[in-house]
Amino acid sequence: MALFLQFIIVLSFSLFPRIVEACAVCFSGKEESLEAFYLTTVLLTLLPLVMLSLIGYWLYRQYRKEENVS
């Protein structure tokens, strides 16, 4: 348990990193820019997963019915 706690504490340091700006041409690093990137990252990641699982589930149900009937 103690080991686990140590692990969690050390891991939590990674939540407070120093911002590194490696890219020489980027003007960002602005807080709004970072937030916009967060938001769009989440948006683009979730969109396909949500859409595909909805469509997939719907199709699966339609075809399941069919297979059970026949």
Place this chain on the structure above:
Amino acid sequence: MSQATAAVKKDSQAEHHEELSFLYKYILPVDHKIIGMQYIFTGLIMAIIGGYFSYAFRMQLAFPGEVVPLYGLVGPGEYNMLITNHGTIMIFWVAMPVLIAGFGNYLIPLMIGCDDMVFPRLNRLSYQIFLVSALVLIASFFVTGGGFGGAWTSYPPLSSNAEYSLTDWGASLWILAVALEFVSFLLGGINFITTTMNARAPGMKMMDIPIAVWFIVIAVILFMASVGPLIAGAVMLFMDQRLGTSFFLPSGGGDPLLWQHLFWFFGHPEVYVVLLPTMGIVADVITVFSRKKLFGYRTVLYTAFATGGLSFVVWAHHQFIAGIDPRVANVFVVTTVLISIPLAEMMFSYIATLYGGSIELKTPMLWALGFLAAFLIGGVTGIYLGASALDIYFHDSYFVLAHFHYTFFPITIIGMFAALTFWFPKMFGRMMNETLGKIHFWGTFIPFNCIFLPLFFLGLAGQNRRVYNFQLYPDLATQDLQNIRIFATLSLVVMLIFQLVFIYNFFVSMFKGEKAPNNPWNANTLEWSIPSPPPHGNFKTLPTVYRGAYEYSVPGRELDYWPQNEAPK
């Protein structure tokens, strides 16, 4: 005219299909087999161009500044153009058309037991757009300024600004070709999925579909769900180049990081898009040649779903040092490492399939085994790269290059040869020569390792990618490093020479080879139940499916295989 009436007309044509004129049979075909072969042959021709490019720039690295035989002097700008178009061609014009569009078209209707794709003419349109895209790409090499040289990832501002890239039209034609190609695969992809859903032979349940078909379909779904952002990015990049907008230019208020997001959002799913078809083909090949049921059909399938789902959430591992927030990087480290779990599970399933089987080392089987062995190295090194701290050192080094060649080469080249040698009898009605096939395998597989294993060490020694001449960097110009480069290049030359064996074998067998029976490998899937090559319209009578695709060595049966369409007694 509607499809319904088209289908009626097609019926009457199918009765006397010999009457199809040459024009409609080969130039404007709607037959999925012909379209599939058109894709495969176009892809093979592009592979020759891509291979030739790699020869030219590897020679420059091994013998900098010398005239390359059969090519000439490689200048710095030309070097960039060669590596850029080598990468682009191999991924978008070889891996995608051959593995997905080519074999997808050829195999899906045959394996699920129908006469053609659901939308045959959409299919033809897809190939035509693809052909145009290939021609546009080739044309881009010849415009003033030469072909595009901003790497296959084409990061702005280098790619968006003609003053930096020095290839005004080359860059624009490149992005145009890529966009056209995506549109083409989009149309093809719609066809693959709908056909598999709606045109299966009676009795074929979801869990009776061969893994090869499943994986091509999953790959296409991934492609369709991820390509939108790249098309959007391509339009924006094109506008930056030609209309003077500044979406990716910081000086005009844009953001170059944005392109990286859009590109890699597609780019990472893309690697699984090309991986999955080969994985599926290999599953079919190894079960046939180890005469065993596929170990854990459902597990294999579910791992593919898991890989597909996860592949949307890992893309930022390509941008660890591009200035993204380190907290975001942490998340992507975790997902990147996670994605290797389903892949490893799939690998174990394949190995378990081999375990205890009566393995027959025919040429396709050699390729399939070669794929598993080589891809394993590629996958494992990916995990190193996925750790953001390590990646600070590895990024854009030859270690990354070796990593992705250990994934892409097995997928594209080794997987393609596995598929070609396995289905050659079905496609052309003749057997390939086994001895030549084996010579070709060893002549490709050993040099392949000799090329890319050393590159891992060059990468660890600090050698960067995309450098024209290492003699300019004292740390990298030492003789022992140069010797490694020369060794890798000579291995490449050896490998390229051995491809002549394949070309010879391919064409001689096509015309003079031994006649192939319907089912030369004693396999179960439906395509082996009809004559080789299959006639127009494929099946004389619609087959009925009674069981899964992998019933090999079933106890209590005389034969060690059990075709899917054989009626139970």
Place this chain on the structure above:
Amino acid sequence: MTTTSSQSVLLATSESSLPRQPKRAEPPVSSGVIGMLLFMVTEVMFFGALISAYLVIRAGLDEWPPWGQPRLPIETTAINTLVLLVSGFLMSYSRNLFKKKNISEGRKWFGYSILLGTFFFISQGYEWAQLIKFGLTVSSSVYGGLFYLIIGAHGFHVIGTLAFLIYAWNRLGAPVNPITSEEIFPVQLLWYFVVCVWPVLYVLVYLD
């Protein structure tokens, strides 16, 4: 089978299989609908990326819209938005009539829906002409570039879908080779999509 235009395949829903024994079961969801749903996934991702681009670029600039750029016509576009939404409702109304096998009535409302869509397109084009006159062009600023990119991408979809819709409307009651109302459902779906993304883009680009 080779005489038809290549677009009409998008309208197709029936199987290309040959009616031999044993028969394949009628699929629960027609091929055209599945194909269109998949295509729409790609489209949603495409617009998702454009929206992302807008958000990211906008967040990077301090002044929005940039100095010296004309303001967008919020009010006229609001009316336009309404027109497009009504067009969408009419489309679904006609779909209902088709379902009840009331083809001729359905075709009428289908036609009205197309008319409203065309009105939307034309008035958007007029708006563009005004904006260009006031100095908003693709290269005048990244603001202008984004405006023309996003609204232009949508306009492109409007005109493309309208072309399909008009084709379908024309063929629906045609004396030779008519298509059934089931077969045009995929194109109607595409129109729903075009109608539904517009309010999102309007709020994002015009109001925000």
